[in-house]
Amino acid sequence: MIARPHVSPAPPIGKTFRMASYNIHRWAGVRGGKQYEPERAVAVIDEIGADVLALQEVLRPSVGDDPLRALAEHLGFHLAFVVTRLHKRGELGNAVLSRWPLAGALAIDLSFGRLERRAALAVRVSDGERHLQVAATHLALVDRTRARQVETLLGHPQLADGPTVLVGDMNAWRPTKASRALDDHFTARHHNANWPASFPVVRPVLALDRLYARGVTVVEMGAHISEAARRGSDHLPIVATIQLESQTS
Template identity: 30%
Template sequence: MTVPTNPHREPPAPQLLRVATYNIHKGVQGLGPTRRLEIHNLGLAVEQMDADIVCLQEVRKMNRREAEYFRRWPDVPQADFLAPEGYRAVYQTNAFTRHGEHGNALLTRWPVITHQHEDMSDHRFEQRGLLHVEVMFQGRPVHAIVVHLGLIPGSRVRQIQQLQRFIEREIPPGAPLVVAGDFNDWGSQLKRMLASYGLYEFESQDASTLTYPARLPLAQLDHVYVRGLTPLGLHVPQGRVWWRMSDHLPLIAEFRF
């Protein structure tokens, strides 16, 4: 039996993937006795982003000193606290400190297939890592890697080289891939390196994608690069409510399959 085709049938709607990346500065702003707890406001902010995948850096799993200082310190790790209803939180520690530990996290409204962590520390003064999470987005696997690169230029170059080796080893060549996070890079060297690996970001023509410092942005330290997806645009929320919550502004990107 032959099923007749409809020549007037609408083509399938494109699948849009919305990704956000945000360095949350451990949920606290300011120093000393004047510092303030922002984790509750950050929870509302993450919900407002309405992203399929949220990549977070400087996320605390625990901190005994801050838990004693702030009366409203959450009873659960920050990744779990920030996850909106219906989202899954995946967290891995990068750095162990005197009072606790912190690292990268990924929040997603889609099913998580697998996740893993790799140490990216380049020297003993900076503890860094990558978080790799595979999610099932509308029936298709998508790989997402959350990074927070080092402060020293040479370290960042070596970490990008390590990232490429990880991708070659762990992710199938044709699989859609998102690499997002705080790259700590004020130039274009890393962008050129990532392009040589087939990873690209939407190219904005103005200064609207600057993310750091939050109060008066001068540079885009936060990025969302992809492979196998079409970048559609970037958006950085503006206003006092945003720059009060962290020293970075969030970056929101949309992509089409």
């Protein structure tokens, strides 16, 4: 689940760092379908300059090069990945890439039915002194299923204590039981009461992609908008500045 490609030596986690979430649409760019253009999403990720990155709809082909591992090598980052379902071209799932080491990676099964296979990837980001629990996910389209998934996540022991960020494509296109539960549970809100619109990329009006936090300060958050981002996926990435207080191990 955790891969250790060649990684660059990293300084200690600073008081603030950048974290991003990006649904990369199976490396298919904005057009989707049978398109396969990993370089488009990689160009956007280079623009973002995040220290910790959560990716959804990551396709790892069964034949040919693996763009996810190549991306980790390119960035010099640590990598964790969990499979949510098998795709006709390989494995599809969620990934976390981090400038700092990852440990304790765990797949949390969020599949409540046969139609949508879903999971969350929970992993600890740590430099030995400071640490942050990250859960990266892509929630269901169906409201009732999404509510059960959120209930599972909020009750999971790995997300119960310490500084925690839940991030990903929440499919929160309108207020529901699931979104209200997340708002009530996570108290570290960003500076703006409105979530940044991230979908569809051609005219973003829906705030599907979100970052919830506890035990840290979300200094700012917004969607990353650029010409490259308009071509890289059907979602815009969201980027947040996180402030992590001093900790004792």
